[in-house]
Amino acid sequence: MNKAEFLERMERSLKGRVEDVSDILGEYEQHFAQKTADGYSEEEIAAKLEKPEVLAEQFVQADSGHRRPISIIARIGVAFLSIFAFAFFACLFASVLVIGAAALVSLVTGICLITTLNPAGLIPPMPYAGSLLMGICAAALAVLLALCTIYFFLYAKQLVKAYSRWARNSIGSSIYPPLPINPQLGPAQWRHFRNVALIALAVFGATFVAGYVVMAASAGSLGFWHVWHWFSSR
Amino acid sequence: MFVAEGQQGKGSSTVNVQYKKGVLELCVLAMLHEGDQYGYDVSEYLSRQIDIADGTVYPILRKLKTDGLVTTYLSEESGGPPRKYYTLTALGREEYIRARDEWLSFARTVEGMLK
Numbered sequence: 001m002n003k004a005e006f007l008e009r010m011e012r013s014l015k016g017r018v019e020d021v022s023d024i025l026g027e028y029e030q031h032f033a034q035k036t037a038d039g040y041s042e043e044e045i046a047a048k049l050e051k052p053e054v055l056a057e058q059f060v061q062a063d064s065g066h067r068r069p070i071s072i073i074a075r076i077g078v079a080f081l082s083i084f085a086f087a088f089f090a091c092l093f094a095s096v097l098v099i100g101a102a103a104l105v106s107l108v109t110g111i112c113l114i115t116t117l118n119p120a121g122l123i124p125p126m127p128y129a130g131s132l133l134m135g136i137c138a139a140a141l142a143v144l145l146a147l148c149t150i151y152f153f154l155y156a157k158q159l160v161k162a163y164s165r166w167a168r169n170s171i172g173s174s175i176y177p178p179l180p181i182n183p184q185l186g187p188a189q190w191r192h193f194r195n196v197a198l199i200a201l202a203v204f205g206a207t208f209v210a211g212y213v214v215m216a217a218s219a220g221s222l223g224f225w226h227v228w229h230w231f232s233s234r
Numbered sequence: 235m236f237v238a239e240g241q242q243g244k245g246s247s248t249v250n251v252q253y254k255k256g257v258l259e260l261c262v263l264a265m266l267h268e269g270d271q272y273g274y275d276v277s278e279y280l281s282r283q284i285d286i287a288d289g290t291v292y293p294i295l296r297k298l299k300t301d302g303l304v305t306t307y308l309s310e311e312s313g314g315p316p317r318k319y320y321t322l323t324a325l326g327r328e329e330y331i332r333a334r335d336e337w338l339s340f341a342r343t344v345e346g347m348l349k
Contacts, residue, residue, distance in 0.1 A: 027273055027292050027318070034274045048281075049289035058293035063300055 013056030103145035133211030
């Protein structure tokens with residue numbers, strides 16, 4: 001079997017069964033050209049290639065299962081669902097922003113309490129020991145909220161990616177592996193994340209309790225805010 | 235050890251064929267992970283390493299392309315027709331890492347059992 005015969009038999013077996021037959025034939029033509037340049041005869045090359053009918057069968061198999069018929073209903077369904085999904089993701093990212101803002105507010109409050117800065121007289125009178133403890137407490141809360149922001153952001157991002165992949169698989173012609181919906185952090189990153197969160201939580205709890213005790217003791221009342229007239233109009 | 239589908243005896247099961255095909259796909263992905271390759275180079279290298287017919291690599295490349303794991307581009311060579319190069323897509327890279335790790339852990343288990 002020479003080159004012309006090989007290509008002809010291949011073309012006959014492929015015709016009407018796969019797309020762009022010329023693309024496949026071109027690949028084998030190049031194979032012949034390369035091998036001929038190395039000094040092999042066309043018969044030798046064809047013998048080493050495999051029977052063209054067998055190869056054609058493999059090409060047909062390679063293409064099968066990919067041109068799944070996708071109904072128009074499925075496409076409309078996914079498009080419709082995507083509207084809701086998009087709204088949901090927008091809400092998710094908005095709440096990430098809100099938690100981020102809360103983290104920033106906690107941080108500013110903490111700084112004001114620790115440094116006794118009192119912008120626009122917003123911070124009511126209290127002893128410095130209590131102010132310092134509550135300031136640290138607010139800073140720890142800021143760290144916790146910042147971690148929440150990061151985690152929710154990663155979660156929302158991964159969710160969007162997983163949804164996009166799913167939607168593409170549902171209406172596309174090929175199947176890609178599905179993506180997990182939870183954030184993909186490495187074990188070391190997870191460990192750091194957890195350690196920082198635990199320390200921040202411990203500091204938050206301890207300073208809150210200590211701050212309350214200090215203020216209650218210095219005011220001589222559990223409701224120290226009444227004693228110092230925090231919420232009464234002057 | 236590895237035989238192309240067409241050369242197999244009638245008794246071999248389709249599971250076996252699918253299994254070998256998967257391994258060959260992984261080998262092709264590994265080669266492309268090293269760098270872009272011309273179809274002929276993949277065929278030459280693989281048929282020299284593993285006992286398969288020269289022609290069977292092209293259907294594998296075709297399958298990887300329909301799966302979205304590789305794409306092709308044409309590159310002009312000096313003094314010759316443009317060559318078709320195969321390159322891994324981002325998805326192909328992702329799939330290669332996954333399949334490689336799966337294969338390696340499987341191979342380790344088998345090796346441990348055979349000792």
